[in-house]
Amino acid sequence: MYLKEFPVEFQRALPILQQIEAHGYEAYFVGGSVRDFLLGKPIADVDIATSAFPAEIKEIFHKTIDTGIKHGTVTVMMDSVGYEVTTFRTETGYQDFRRPDHVTFVRSLKQDLQRRDFTINALAVRADGLVIDEYHGLDDLAAQEIRAVGNADERFHEDALRMMRAVRFASQLGFQITADTYNSLLHNAPLLQKIAVERIHTEFVKMMLSKNWRIGWQQFVKSGLIKQTPFFDQLDSVFPTFLSGQQPLLDEAAIWVLLAESLQLSREQLTQLLHAWKSANEVIEDSLSTLAFSRQLKAEAWPTAIQLYRIDANIIERLATVWPLLSWRADFTKLAIMYQRLPIKARHELQLNGADLIDKLNLRPGPIIGELLDEAEAAVVTGQLKNQSDILLQWATNQLDK
Template identity: 65%
Template sequence: MYLKEFPLEFEQALPILQQITTNGYEAYFVGGSVRDHLLGKAIADVDIASSAFPAEIKTIFPTTIDTGIKHGTVTVRWHQRNYEVTTFRTESGYQDFRRPDHVTFVRSLLKDLQRRDFTINALAVRADGLVIDEFTGLADLQAHLIRAVGNGDERFHEDALRMMRAVRFSSQLDFRIEAATFASLIKMAPLLEKIAVERIHSEFVKMMLSPHWQQGWSQFVSSGLIQHTPFFKNRSAARPGFAQQDAQALPDETSVWLLLALAMNLTYQQTQQLLRQWKTANQVQQDTLAAWNFSQLLKQNRTLTASELYQADPKMLQRLTAVGANLAWQTDFRQLTAAYQQLPIKNDHELALNGGDLIQQLGLKPGPQLGQLLAAVKTAVLTGVVENQKSDLIHWSRKRLRDMI
């Protein structure tokens, strides 16, 4: 099979392939860029594989960077763009179940493709557009299948993170995992505990932010991978199931953890544990816990006060809308969002008065009394007692201060 036309990304990188072949070596576009182009998807990065060894690549091009030269990767600078060129290689000795202990450079494309994870990622394209398919990758693309290259047990033993990549690709592409590959997934699942949490975290979040995340989650659970990940492995009875139909996409990572926490009926403290054990970023933790707190107000099934609505923000409401849709909540989020938009102020920065103004105008000193008065001013604005105008707020604060004394 030949490509009828190259995408722009390939066209721009084509001179790299041509320059390498002119010097007597082989060079191909490989991996995810080929897969994504054949699926009609946008290409993120163009990867190039070559029979030329790193030192040989460096003699061909005037500007190169030793990106990962020990593993055969040299970055070629070409017309203000960087392209990673990696030498064909074989790998052996995966003592950490993630990276090879030994890398051997070879001249054979076939041997290089044999070490790749899945058939749909083991495709290569020559400079003239010929697609090299040694492992039925094209047929698997057409059949929407995730299939390990060769023996699935061996591929997952070499790199246990590939198991998370399998369920992630399934959810991103809406592909099924081929039966023998899924059997290997089940068998090798315990090896996932050998992988750093940060690596698993990255694949898991990508899976959950994919268009078909429910499918990915279902396979994550049914394969047994979930039993070897932080927090979940000790909570087999509380693993939620999600409907495969009409699920709503999740807007960001915070909504992923919020969905799981609420689906599992986790307490505030348990949600903290979930976030910490998965080593989420501090901002994600703060935003998830703030949204969890607000969700507890929604569970009361009543009209929220202005002060309660003030605890939200547009991003939080967007997250809760998506999470609520996936959990079949009856909350009218349109009405809730409209009520929030009608608040006279949405955050403390919009208040026309600050602590410095009170100190200057009323002679107050920093301390509890100042904090109490500021809180009272904010509540008064939110409830419509006073307009959010500085002069009005000073006047109201002076009167309120007399009452407090």
């Protein structure tokens, strides 16, 4: 088949394909960009595959970057935008179940497509719009199925992370993994232990932040992949299915809080989980603070103004996506309105600071400064004082006179 028109992203990169072809080589748009365009989804990155070897690409284009020249990838700069151009290649000897021991550059597109993970990612488009489909990827797109290219066992042994990618694509696209590919996944699940947790983490978060994340989660659990990952491999628990609720999760912290609440993890256990998965410090902080407020909200009827002030709006929004999945109820709209109506949201918004107390009230630096600011902050948050510098200074003066 031929594409009737190119997306803007392909049109901008089309001169690269045309220049490569003008020098006697083949060149194609490949992979996820082709898949996403055919599915009517936004295109993230445009990847190009070619029969030209890296040295030949560098001769054709004046401005290139050796992004991954060992594996055949050269970044070609065009109009200040970089496009990765990768030579057709075959790969052998995956001793670490992730990276090939040997990469061989070839001139055959079919050989290059054969090494790819799933048929829906093994599609290529020529400069004139012809879609090359050597492994029936178009049929699988139409059937909404995820199928390994060729022998699934071989694909997963080449790169065990592909098993996480399978459930991630199921989640992102709402597709089903075909029976043969899923059976291979079941058999090879223990190989996931060979993969660095950082790479598993990336696929897991993409899966859980997708629109159809429940599909991916259920496959992640039922396939046994979850028991091959840090922390979960030692957890003696029945994992939830999350059948209720429709809304997507807000962010990564929402993922971990959902799991912590559904599995009844303590703060210490959640901390262990987050560290085991090599989470970023910001994610750890957001997850723990959100869990703390969730537990407080569950235990108490309604938070006070001071309690709301000590959190941020993201926590409310985050829990609004988590609680319905647990069949818990709270009026998060009302909470959000209450939060927005707080006179101040942070200490720096207070119209009184230490310099004011020192300069205008002739105070010396010391504990009294912090005590006055703490009291003023609480009084403003609870509505006892207006957040105006003259009012706050007069209040501080009165406090000192007592």
